[in-house]
Amino acid sequence: MSDTTFMGVPRVKIPWFPTINYEKCNFCMECDTFCPHHVFERREGDHKLVVASPNHCVVFCRACSKTCGPDALSFPSKPEIIALIKQIRDGEAAK
Amino acid sequence: MKRAILSCNGLDKPEGSVAREVAIRAAGATGGEIVCPVLLNRAPARYKKLLGENSLIVVDGCSTRCASKVAAQVAARVDRKILVSDAVKASGRPLDSTLNLGAGGLVLAQTIVDELVRNLNTPATTPEPATVFEQPTEFLTVTHDKFEFRIPVVDYLFNENDVWVRVSDDVARVGISDYMQQKLTDISYFDPPKADGTVQQFGELGSLESSKAVFEVISPASGTVASVNPAVIANPGLINEDPYGGGWLVEMNLTNWSQDLELLIDPAAYAEVVKRKAEEE
Numbered sequence: 001m002s003d004t005t006f007m008g009v010p011r012v013k014i015p016w017f018p019t020i021n022y023e024k025c026n027f028c029m030e031c032d033t034f035c036p037h038h039v040f041e042r043r044e045g046d047h048k049l050v051v052a053s054p055n056h057c058v059v060f061c062r063a064c065s066k067t068c069g070p071d072a073l074s075f076p077s078k079p080e081i082i083a084l085i086k087q088i089r090d091g092e093a094a095k
Numbered sequence: 096m097k098r099a100i101l102s103c104n105g106l107d108k109p110e111g112s113v114a115r116e117v118a119i120r121a122a123g124a125t126g127g128e129i130v131c132p133v134l135l136n137r138a139p140a141r142y143k144k145l146l147g148e149n150s151l152i153v154v155d156g157c158s159t160r161c162a163s164k165v166a167a168q169v170a171a172r173v174d175r176k177i178l179v180s181d182a183v184k185a186s187g188r189p190l191d192s193t194l195n196l197g198a199g200g201l202v203l204a205q206t207i208v209d210e211l212v213r214n215l216n217t218p219a220t221t222p223e224p225a226t227v228f229e230q231p232t233e234f235l236t237v238t239h240d241k242f243e244f245r246i247p248v249v250d251y252l253f254n255e256n257d258v259w260v261r262v263s264d265d266v267a268r269v270g271i272s273d274y275m276q277q278k279l280t281d282i283s284y285f286d287p288p289k290a291d292g293t294v295q296q297f298g299e300l301g302s303l304e305s306s307k308a309v310f311e312v313i314s315p316a317s318g319t320v321a322s323v324n325p326a327v328i329a330n331p332g333l334i335n336e337d338p339y340g341g342g343w344l345v346e347m348n349l350t351n352w353s354q355d356l357e358l359l360i361d362p363a364a365y366a367e368v369v370k371r372k373a374e375e376e
Binding site: 004006007028030034036058059060061062063065066067068069070071078079082085086 | 297375
């Protein structure tokens with residue numbers, strides 16, 4: 001999946017993925033159970049859940065945050081990501 | 096019509112306490128009957144007749160959506176959904192952290208009920224469509240294992256989030272692709288965007304729920320919501336039956352179409368996206 005693209009831009013160049021606020025997260029694992037793309041991974045230790053595969057996250061999808069009771073998941077600003085995608089596309093086109 | 100009202104228990108979060116209060120007040124205001132989520136989960140037969148004859152208002156406290164999940168388990172016909180944590184955000188006033196509702200929580204509960212009653216009393220109107228969209232007749236087909244995913248050959252453009260758009264006279268009609276409706280399987284609820292709301296391209300245009308997943312409808316265009324498909328609100332299964340025709344979701348008045356086009360793909364390119372996604376699953 002690491003070599004996939006989104007709108008013609010390599011997925012690895014698009015920083016779209018959830019960030020876990022560990023002060024809010026209660027490790028209920030609803031997001032991990034929900035996400036079919038295996039973005040999250042369960043671990044031992046204090047942080048029992050991590051964003052292990054950020055590039056598996058579907059760009060612009062925030063559905064996992066809708067399953068989060070304590071509102072512990074956040075995403076980047078969509079307009080900023082769109083601007084970045086356009087910038088990379090324009091750069092590629094100019095080559 | 097009599098209504099049944101199902102809320103979450105409200106025992107471990109302030110939002111749950113508000114949800115419980117909303118259910119009690121909504122029952123009083125609408126003459127509805129409250130459904131106990133624990134009993135519904137434990138002994139669904141108790142409510143079989145009530146839920147068979149009436150539509151359901153579901154009140155969830157937080158995004159864990161326990162009440163919605165219990166409703167989905169028993170395949171209840173959901174008419175409205177309320178999510179208290181969203182209402183808290185919209186109010187701009189955080190709730191007190193205690194489980195006993197303070198003045199703020201009680202005011203919020205009443206505000207939610209007032210809006211619910213107002214919506215229930217507003218007859219659903221179906222405006223005459225300003226534009227006629229012909230049913231597609233010619234399709235590309237992507238085949239993967241035993242699945243076939245159809246993509247209309249003309250008039251439709253897509254984003255890579257599996258949402259289509261077609262345009263006529265500056266009105267855009269939006270829906271989800273055949274691939275996505277098959278992936279979601281039986282769609283049970285469409286939570287529409289606010290009427291007259293403004294949406295940017297790639298912003299959220301409501302969401303769909305099935306027993307398998309929640310799907311955020313990512314808008315393929317920028318504009319204002321002109322109308323929501325009343326047929327889909329009444330019967331979300333129409334999206335599965337006819338995703339490119341009668342199962343459309345929203346019509347929008349476009350505001351930035353020429354720029355939006357830059358980030359949309361044609362049916363042939365979308366077919367490649369579907370092929371790739373199907374192979375990766």
